[in-house]
Amino acid sequence: MRRAAVPGLVPRPTDRALTAATAPADFTEAWLRNRRLSAHTREAYRRDVAGWLTWCAGADLDPLQASFLDVNAYARVLEATIDPRSGRLLTPATVARKLSALSSWYAFLVRLRAVPANPVTDADRPRINRDHSATIGLTPDQVDALFVAARADPRPNGGRNLAVLALLADLGLRVGELVSLNVSDLGHERGHRSVRFVGKGGRSRRRALAPDTARILDAYLDERARAAATTVDSLTGPLLVTATGARLDRHAVFRLVRRLARAAGLPAWDRLSPHSLRHAFATTARAEGVPLEDVQDAMGHADPRTTRRYDRDRHNLDRDPAYRIAAARSARAATTG
Template structure:
């Protein structure tokens, strides 16, 4: 049984966050037990030894940082609740965060090829999911949680209510025409229940089935191997490369700040996009205008 303090700490979080954080905290509690200490008596040295253990197992910096987030949050909460005399995680050294994401993504031609393929050859649930990942930038978790009642209208646009965005937020997005068609097909005339269901039993699509069906669709489309989250990264990257304002991309992706959006821009190192080119042309044009006015 997990320590009751862990359950108390998790209470305010959304169910999906609770599930993720609980897994990390359970592993941390097990690590403490292996060192004959309690989570409320653990010291900074214990946490840093755990970090070293995770890195020695081959976990990436990002994975280690993800594991540390609920642990450091727990001790900050425990300190506020006066369950510990001092926060042992306060000065724990975190692995450095990469400047940009290293996830794979698809080029525009490959993405168009994948979308054409799934529209014709894949199940309606997987086709809708892939359209949402690629053209709306939705996260896998919030996509699988969609219900038919979340579909709406705004003028001529089809909308979706995302009730399970990060940090328990709710959001509403509009859909492009191909995505709207894929979503309506997935609803398949039903008036209620989950939007994305398995073909065999009509139950809500699970992570395991999504991964399997997604991999099958990507392989049969003949495009480079990609993950659902990779399509979200592609959405951000391609939207910025298409000249869509960063603010609009940030809001569409459900990011809380532009730094998150820039992190997932896989073309941020593209030399053709350096601001020097547009700025130079603007200055030269201004100069020509000034001379013409003399």
């Protein structure tokens, strides 16, 4: 049955009906529908393209006629823009991310033959130091101090807050992955307690829960079940909830991490984020001798260079391969001599 037309409402074209005459905003929605993205990434990309379209409108520029010179001009504007959250200029990584989203948008338009070429391809993008991460990391002792602060916190939802901390620190989850978890994502696989989630790029992933992490989650779920006068097996919906039962959001997790960091007396507590715990996960894992490829798999990185960026101890001369090579040579000489 065909839907009746609503007077005054222009119908949105289907993906197959997109043409060069289609409104750029409709191109954006079609582009996002055809990408496997988390809800958070989808919204960020939507904002990135909307920012470009707003700039084009102010410059009286048709975005479907833009050249790499126009993209360069826009990039210079971004580089001079103050981030309202930090009060500082946008970082090169942020500018590069916005241009990357724009490039993906134009690549979609090229495939639809709405534009002849991608104007971002030849644009002058910021150089990103892949050997550097702007995230403020935490040492193992500082992570331990956060756990102490969480256990000593007299506020309600103490069990939930401890569960948030354990999932961030012991699994290195992204905050979007964390808040998207449901009770049904917890399970058992081949003798392991496990959790399943949708990672970056819409990929389904699973991770093992260490015994301590599993115990913290069990205690939290027992606490929730008692408060609801039900059993753990009857709990459904979001894994991490507010006092009203709503899904915990990323902003609440940011506030929680900074509050606990302040209570723990950590320096730069007001600049820490959930990503600081993800950073600590990678750094600690490498310091404990976990192979790079295993850390890469655990973190869901497609490029090992991304994982290495978190490993700030990688330049420690104690880890120079020369020592192992020389030791192996000496051992061979001892057995043959």
